[in-house]
Amino acid sequence: MSYGWRGVVGMVLPTYRPGSLIDIIRMMPEGIGVIPLYVGVRSGTDAEFKEALNIAAERIAQLADLGVDVIIQMGSPPMMLLGYGAETELVNSLAAKVGKPILTSARSQADAARALGIRRLLGVTYFPEEMNRKFARYFEDAGVGVVAMLSYPIPFVDAGKVMPQELDGFMRRAFLEHKGADGLFIMGGGWHPSSIFAPLERDLGLPLVASPTAEMWAILKQLQVRQTIPGFGKLLEGN
Numbered sequence: 001m002s003y004g005w006r007g008v009v010g011m012v013l014p015t016y017r018p019g020s021l022i023d024i025i026r027m028m029p030e031g032i033g034v035i036p037l038y039v040g041v042r043s044g045t046d047a048e049f050k051e052a053l054n055i056a057a058e059r060i061a062q063l064a065d066l067g068v069d070v071i072i073q074m075g076s077p078p079m080m081l082l083g084y085g086a087e088t089e090l091v092n093s094l095a096a097k098v099g100k101p102i103l104t105s106a107r108s109q110a111d112a113a114r115a116l117g118i119r120r121l122l123g124v125t126y127f128p129e130e131m132n133r134k135f136a137r138y139f140e141d142a143g144v145g146v147v148a149m150l151s152y153p154i155p156f157v158d159a160g161k162v163m164p165q166e167l168d169g170f171m172r173r174a175f176l177e178h179k180g181a182d183g184l185f186i187m188g189g190g191w192h193p194s195s196i197f198a199p200l201e202r203d204l205g206l207p208l209v210a211s212p213t214a215e216m217w218a219i220l221k222q223l224q225v226r227q228t229i230p231g232f233g234k235l236l237e238g239n
Contacts, residue, residue, distance in 0.1 A: 004033025
């Protein structure tokens with residue numbers, strides 16, 4: 001494919017909200033092509049995320065048929081709710097079936113946290129506490145401790161209405177209230193907080209992992225594109 005001479009990425013996005021795709025495209029180096037397909041998550045419930053795994057598998061097969069070089073299943077909750085070990089089994093099975101490497105947002109974030117040397121992270125999501133406990137368990141099973149996984153008070157359908165500055169303030173207050181973290185975590189493609197990543201890292205003195213930066217980092221590694229991307233935090237600046 002001439003428009004993706006460094007590689008073409010097939011993306012399976014969970015919702016029709018544009019935030020996560022826009023962030024990824026803003027970060028994408030020249031020469032990498034993108035083909036997005038969607039699952040269509042709307043309510044953000046545990047049951048819907050379980051069903052989303054089946055739909056995502058169909059989208060992965062479609063992207064493989066289109067000849068992409070790597071496929072990434074974006075949207076952390078379905079895989080984190082499934083569990084770290086079960087995710088590994090599912091991804092290995094799908095990759096063998098379609099003959100393409102498959103990345104996930106969830107695994108990318110856990111791998112990125114370890115690459116940044118994070119041992120105990122402080123996280124924020126727009127999901128309820130019950131789900132956050134499962135997200136924390138995912139990280140712990142991946143070898144990354146969790147000081148707290150906090151819920152930003154906003155309904156799932158309204159996550160895109162949160163201004164980056166509001167999330168920034170929430171994260172700073174959480175940092176003051178919860179001691180012992182050596183890294184920060186922001187989950188969710190529904191909001192669009194990429195403009196606050198670098199300032200938060202600088203001001204709080206901790207590395208930050210977020211859905212779009214971790215996904216971009218994993219894509220670059222898989223395509224063997226060794227290029228730093230300034231402005232979005234240490235992970236994409238080569239640590």
